[in-house]
Each structure stands twice: as structure tokens, then as C-alpha cells.
Amino acid sequence: MGRRKARERALQILFQVDMGGTDPQEAMKNMDESFGPVDNNVDFINRIVMGTLDNLEFINQTITSVSQDWDLKRMAGADRNIIRIAFYEIFFCRDTPNNVAVNEAIELGKTYGGEDSARFINGILGKVLAKPEDYFPKTGDAKSTCDQRNTTASPGITT
Template identity: 60%
Template sequence: MSRRQARERALQVLFQVDMGGADPREAFAQMDEEFGKMAGSEDFAGKLVYGVLENLAFIDRVIAAVSKDWSLNRMANVDRNIMRLALYEVFFCDNIPNNVSVNEAVEVGKIFGGDDSGKFINGILGKVIENIDEYSPEKVKT
């Protein structure tokens, strides 16, 4: 399984957790049952999901700070969770270049989101990357 597929699986799990309050382990098991077990990148998908959940308050504060006119609740659920994944990678995965995280988020947004998801996601993430020091975990308190 590629990292893109792992990101897609992580998005699907986060969506279930976000929308239905699913337990992440159960959501992963359900995805495995429905779509087959992941081969190769299951650790990466798990790292993304659990990393987002552990840092959710910080990540959501960053999104809220950048998207001044859009509350988190107004955002499309898919877009919000794609941005959460990307921001987790940006702030907590030093081995992934920021431009890769943003590009992957935009592409996943085009697949799973609405017509304007790619542009919206790119706009929000681009603002964070442009001013990344302003949004560091040390400055954005949870």
C-alpha cells in the first residue's frame, strides 16, 4: 500500500471518529473488513490517525486561527479531516516535507471532497506554511 492509500485510509477512519464517534481501532477493523487489510503502510496510517487524535486540540486551533471566516463546524467534514492529517504531518512528521503534505492533502481533497475542496484545503494549508513559526505548538496553546 502506498502512502497515498494510507492517507486515504486514515482519512476514512478519522471521518468515522469525527462524525460517528467511532473508536479508531474499530474503524480500522471495519475498513479492513470492507476494503481488505492494508499491506505495507498500516503503521503509517495508524501513526496519522492516532497522531491527529492526540494533537486534535492544537490542530483545530491552527485551522481556526487561519480560517477566520469559517468555523470548524461550517467546514465540510472531509475537508476538515484532510487538513487535520496534513497539519499533523507538517508539525509532527519531520521526515515528510511540508510541500508533500500539502500536495497530498490537495489531491486527496479532489478525490474525496467537493468541487472546491482542493482550492480550500490549499488555501488554508498554504497560509499555515507561509507563517509556520506563528502556528508552532509552542505559540498555539491548547
């Protein structure tokens, strides 16, 4: 499983957590049962899911401040979670170039979102990247980063 497919799996897990109130580990288990266990990139999926959830308050505040006239709860669930993943990678994952995070989010939007999702997602992410100094977290704001996340301690995804 490449990173694009791993992001898809992470999106599906976050969607279950967001829309259904499912526990993250239970959502991971559900995905394994429905689509089979992940053969590789388990750590990457765990980093995205748990890191996004760890930093959800900061990420949601950023989305709200950027998306004028859009209430976070009114956004389509897929769009909201795609943007969350992208912001997690942009803000907290040094191993993912910003342009990769944006391009992957746009592609996820084309696959899982509505007709205008890719354009909407690109607009939100573009605003942050146009003036990153206005949005990047201050020291101490991060609950966990890709470098800090202990993925082996996160149960749920099997190899």
C-alpha cells in the first residue's frame, strides 16, 4: 500500500470517528475487517490518524479562521477530514513537503468529495500556504508531531 492509499485509509478512519463517534482504534479495526489488514505503511496511517486527532483543536481552529463564512459543522464530512489530514501534514510532518500534502488532499477531494470539493480544499489550503506565518503553530501548541508520535504504541492497525 502506497502513501496515497494509506491516506485514503486514514481518511476513512477519521470519517468514522468524526461522523459516527467511533473510537479511533475501533475504526481502525473496522477498516481492517472490511478491507483487509494493511501490509505496509501501518505507522504512516497511525501517525496521520492519531496525530490529527491529537491536534484536532488547533487544526479545527485553523480551518475555522481560514474558511470565512463556513461553519466547520456545515462542511461536508469528507472535505473537513481531508483538510484536517492536509493541515496535520503541513503543520506537523516535516517528512511531507507542503505541495505533496496539498496535491494529495486535492486528489482525495476528487475521489471522496463532491463536485466542488477539490477546488474548495485547494482554496482553504492555499490561503494558509500563502501566509504560513499567520497560521503555523507556536512552540508548545503541538500535542504530537510525526516525529514524536509513538506509532508502535497505537493499537488497532495490524500488519
